[in-house]
Amino acid sequence: MQQTLVLKLKPAEAADESTVKRYIAASAAVPESAISGYTITRQSLDARGKQAWVQLSLLAYINEPFIQRQLQSFHYPDVHQSDKTVLVIGAGPAGLFAALRLIEAGIRPLILERGKDVQARRRDLAVMNREGIVNPDSNYCFGEGGAGTYSDGKLYTRSSKRGDIGRILSLFVHFGAEEKILYEAHPHIGTNKLPHIISAMRRQIIASGGLIYFEKKLTGFILEKNKIRSVITADGDQFNGDALILATGHSARDIFELLHQQQILIEAKPFALGVRVEHPQELIDSCQYHLVPLSHSAVQLRDPLLPPAAYSWVNQVDGKGVFSFVCARVVSLLRPQHRPVKLW
Ligand SMILES: Cc1cc2nc3c(=O)[nH]c(=O)nc-3n(C[C@H](O)[C@H](O)[C@H](O)COP(=O)(O)OP(=O)(O)OC[C@H]3O[C@@H](n4cnc5c(N)ncnc54)[C@H](O)[C@@H]3O)c2cc1C
Incomplete structure (x- = not known):
């Protein structure tokens, strides 16, 4: 039998599997030996009172074999021979997720990123923190992984414009995040873990036939009959594609100027202004x-x-x-x- 239960436990109790099983047994009125396992479906913390409580919603397996959580699987076909190439500008979250989606659709992505790969980028951050020297193309905002790469990767949102968040969380797990992000009320990837996940995404993109060029800053569009035919990078290279996804984020002000200069329509969107408080x-x-x-x-x-x-x-x-x-x-x-x- 499978039974859905909600338990309210102290943090130490919730962290200990045998204690959780004991509570399940008591709650389901069965002997402890009847519990073959459990899967947490939701975990939240209530710290309003003096004693913090962990609320666990779980699926308990009683008197039947335990079945591990089924993780969503992703299939990335080989797109080396695809007859379509899409240029993706920027290897932040938007660019990386776009590239993975293109591969799923059988299209070859070609990513141009002005910064360095996530490991090399770390060295530039060290120089910045130690000596105060900022590399304009490789810093906290620019480089593989994009702006939030060196945060602890909070994965919840106040936005009501929700897409399939579960799919994105599963994708993170597929690329190495801990399974608990699937059920925590306030999931986060954890400090220093994002770079590994981003490298894993890059390896998948390349293995499937996608291309990623680092230190390739887009500096111009070549237009033909009002359509972008190709792009030029700061070092003078030119790249063609069947379509272009501009995923340069909100820190790349030069891109807005470039679009304006080249008379490409830009639409303003509402924005929130923030200050940072520590x-x-x-x-x-x-x-x-x-x-x-x-x-x-x-x-x-x-x-x-x-x-x-x-x-x-x-x-x-x-x-x-x-x-x-x-x-x-x-x-x-x-x-x-x-x-x-x-x-x-
Ligand atoms: C310090 C910090 C911490 C954050 N923490 C969180 C968090 O915990 N949770 C959360 O949800 N959000 C967080 N955010 C916000 C989150 O990082 C952004 O919402 C997200 O990065 C936006 O993704 P993006 O791909 O659109 O743009 P970006 O991440 O800005 O990526 C754009 C990419 O394009 C590249 N690029 C720019 N111009 C060019 C060009 N001309 N040619 C080629 N490449 C170019 C850049 O180098 C960059 O890699 C944080 C942001 C910061 C700054």
Whole structure:
């Protein structure tokens, strides 16, 4: 028999499989030995009270063999011989996902990225952080993986324009993200994990016959009869394709100027203006998890089984919504130089 259950457990209990099984058995009124396994379908944290609770929705297998979660599978055909090539400009999330989708549709993507691959890009970031020298084509905004690559990859959204989010989460798992992003209420990929996932996506694109060129900055379009026929890059190379996907993100202001110069229609869209606010993680933890101050400068640390606390804030000012976007953290009070520990 399979039974759907909801359990409210302490963090340590929720993290321990045998304890979860014990609670399932009690809840289903069967002996513990009858539980062959369980799959978590949803996990959320309620930290409103002094005691934080983990709410687990799960599917328990009772007196029947346990079946592992079926992960969505993806098929990327060989497109080496495809008679269609689509130019994709930019290897941020939009460009990479577009390339993978093109392959699924049997079309060969050719990606041009102004920055470097995700590993080489890291070296430029180190120089930037250490010496303050910014490479205009390889930095926190530009390079393989795009703008959020060095964040911890928060995967939830306030947007109501939702597509098939489950498919995207499954795709991340396919390329190496942990399965728990499929059921967590506030999933995130985790610090330092995104670069590996992005490399895996690139390997798939290349294995299927797609092409990726790094350090190729688009600088011009060649138009024929009002259609883009090919593109030119800063080093003078020219690339042709049957269509073009411009996935250069919002930091590439030169692209907007280029489109304007070449009299290609650009449409403005509503935008939100933001400021970045940094808080010590310990402060947010202490507020959200009701931690006790130990002294003037030290606070009790959060339970290591609890994630770094986040918050969201929404208000109306002069009829306009003001809200915190991806929130958390970022300076550790316990570190000597108050260095940011995470970026987003
Ligand atoms: C520090 C930071 C942390 C973030 N954290 C999160 C998060 O946790 N969760 C979340 O959902 N979102 C996060 N975001 C937002 C997220 O990164 C963006 O929404 C997302 O990257 C947009 O994807 P994109 O592919 O449209 O553009 P981008 O990511 O900007 O990618 C555009 C790509 O195009 C390339 N490019 C630009 N111009 C050219 C050119 N002329 N020729 C060739 N290539 C070019 C760039 O090098 C870049 O790689 C974060 C953003 C930042 C800056």
